[in-house]
Amino acid sequence: xxxxxxxxxxxxxxxxxxxxxxxxxxxxxxxxxxxxxxxxxxxxxxxxxxxxxxxxxxxxxxxxxxxxxxxxxxxxxxxxxxxxxxxxxxxxxxxxxxxxxxxxxxxxxxxxxxxxxxxxxxxxxxxxxxxxxxxxxxxxxxxxxxxxxxxxxxxxxxxxxxxxxxxxxxxxxxxxxxxxxxxxxxxxxxxxxxxxxxxxxxxxxxxxxxxxxxxxxxxxxxxxxxxxxxxxxxxxxxxxxxxxxxxxxxxxxxxxxxxxxxxxxxxxxxxxxxxxxxxxxxxxxxxxxxxxxxxxxxxxxxxxxxxxxxxxxxxxxxxxxxxxxxxxxxxxxxxxxxxxxxxxxxxxxxxxxxxxxxxxxxxxxxxxxxxxxxxxxxxxxxxxxxxxxxxxxxxxxxxxxxxxxxxxxxxxxxxxxxxxxxxxxxxxxxxxxxxxxxxxxxxxxxxxxxxxxxxxxxxxx
Ligand SMILES: [Zn+2]
Numbered sequence: 102x103x104x105x106x107x108x109x110x111x112x113x114x115x116x117x118x119x120x121x122x123x124x125x126x127x128x129x130x131x132x133x134x135x136x137x138x139x140x141x142x143x144x145x146x147x148x149x150x151x152x153x154x155x156x157x158x159x160x161x162x163x164x165x166x167x168x169x170x171x172x173x174x175x176x177x178x179x180x181x182x183x184x185x186x187x188x189x190x191x192x193x194x195x196x197x198x199x200x201x202x203x204x205x206x207x208x209x210x211x212x213x214x215x216x217x218x219x220x221x222x223x224x225x226x227x228x229x230x231x232x233x234x235x236x237x238x239x240x241x242x243x244x245x246x247x248x249x250x251x252x253x254x255x256x257x258x259x260x261x262x263x264x265x266x267x268x269x270x271x272x273x274x275x276x277x278x279x280x281x282x283x284x285x286x287x288x289x290x291x292x293x294x295x296x297x298x299x300x301x302x303x304x305x306x307x308x309x310x311x312x313x314x315x316x317x318x319x320x321x322x323x324x325x326x327x328x329x330x331x332x333x334x335x336x337x338x339x340x341x342x343x344x345x346x347x348x349x350x351x352x353x354x355x356x357x358x359x360x361x362x363x364x365x366x367x368x369x370x371x372x373x374x375x376x377x378x379x380x381x382x383x384x385x386x387x388x389x390x391x392x393x394x395x396x397x398x399x400x401x402x403x404x405x406x407x408x409x410x411x412x413x414x415x416x417x418x419x420x421x422x423x424x425x426x427x428x429x430x431x432x433x434x435x436x437x438x439x440x441x442x443x444x445x446x447x448x449x450x451x452x453x454x455x456x457x458x459x460x461x462x463x464x465x466x467x468x469x470x471x472x473x474x475x476x477x478x479x480x481x482x483x484x485x486x487x488x489x490x491x492x493x494x495x496x497x498x499x500x501x502x503x504x505x506x507x508x509x510x511x512x513x514x515x516x517x518x519x520x521x522x523x524x525x526x527x528x529x530x531x532x533x534x535x536x537x538x539x540x541x542x543x544x545x546x547x548x549x550x551x552x553x554x555x556x557x558x559x560x561x562x
Pocket of ligand 1: 378380382
């Protein structure tokens with residue numbers, strides 16, 4: 102009842118009345134469109150895609166020129182497959198050509214945002230206002246699948262803004278988070294093995310219906326609870342996002358909290374891209390608002406069940422359109438439909454951020470994923486980061502617990518040298534903590550800067 106009142110009276114009044122946003126009507130539309138057939142949803146996408154591409158051709162000089170160079174007929178779109186003729190847009194292109202990608206239409210309303218530099222340089226971009234309402238609506242829906250509609254009591258273990266805030270700003274944030282959306286914000290930046298108890302106390306006091314968290318700090322918290330046998334409040338569901346969630350992490354989190362985990366996938370550029378429903382057969386794509394492709398390095402669609410890089414086309418953001426934008430993450434597209442009956446296609450799994458590739462002095466490329474694969478078997482390592490400090494020098498920083506011994510170090514060294522060879526120097530260094538990115542994420546592999554543009558080759562397992 103309280104949840105209902107929050108959602109339908111307070112939040113709706115704020116969004117629709119005070120802010121004059123269309124979030125609630127769009128949300129209602131999405132709640133209905135998700136049950137339409139796959140075919141219906143695709144024809145909706147094609148219709149909208151035609152409008153978008155025409156718009157870009159008229160108002161965005163960079164797209165117009167580029168497509169003309171590629172000899173593309175912008176008006177010849179009759180199916181989703183026709184989009185594959187269009188060239189891929191990279192983050193560097195968006196950044197370097199921002200002025201000509203921005204719409205030249207007069208009087209267009211927008212909000213301005215930026216992505217952090219967790220995978221290289223930051224990007225500033227614009228979102229048209231109406232498109233922004235649509236994505237907030239899509240986030241309401243996707244979180245709703247996990248029982249976290251707006252207004253439900255939630256604790257967020259999340260990267261909290263590090264910049265010093267003015268009093269006014271602090272009050273505003275408090276209003277939004279605590280009073281309007283009933284969220285208790287726990288700073289994931291401060292999370293560590295040693296202070297986990299304080300976080301548990303706060304969860305036990307606030308008693309959230311849903312716990313929303315970054316994958317890594319939540320895993321650290323779950324591990325500490327497990328090892329110390331602390332009793333913790335059981336939320337109805339747990340939503341994990343923003344960082345790659347590994348299967349072993351998911352298993353531990355579900356066991357320790359006794360609640361189902363819902364994985365979500367989103368980004369600053371597009372908000373919620375995909376999320377799990379309660380059938381847990383993959384992540385449903387927000388297809389009414391965007392087209393998500395999984396492609397190989399040449400931009401051709403990969404078969405369902407195979408891994409590829411993700412391209413996103415935002416169907417509504419005209420202020421600064423993203424067309425076939427390589428977001429830098431990899432995923433596996435699913436073959437079948439979800440048994441829940443929603444027509445929204447599934448991503449079988451998010452493989453994760455396209456990790457840095459280390460170019461070795463002998464000319465080989467070492468996929469960043471090598472390190473997590475190797476280290477997950479060594480239980481005394483709590484956290485790690487591999488940094489290529491020089492073209493021929495790799496520093497592996499480790500946060501370890503008391504079960505760490507010299508054998509672990511020797512074994513780790515042996516296995517790494519086995520793979521990288523003798524041409525790189527390897528330094529294994531124990532540290533107290535590893536710094537997070539400005540967005541609060543852990544960047545596990547950092548290549549020597551000149552080499553960052555190299556693509557990650559496919560790796561097994
Ligand atoms: Zn489903």
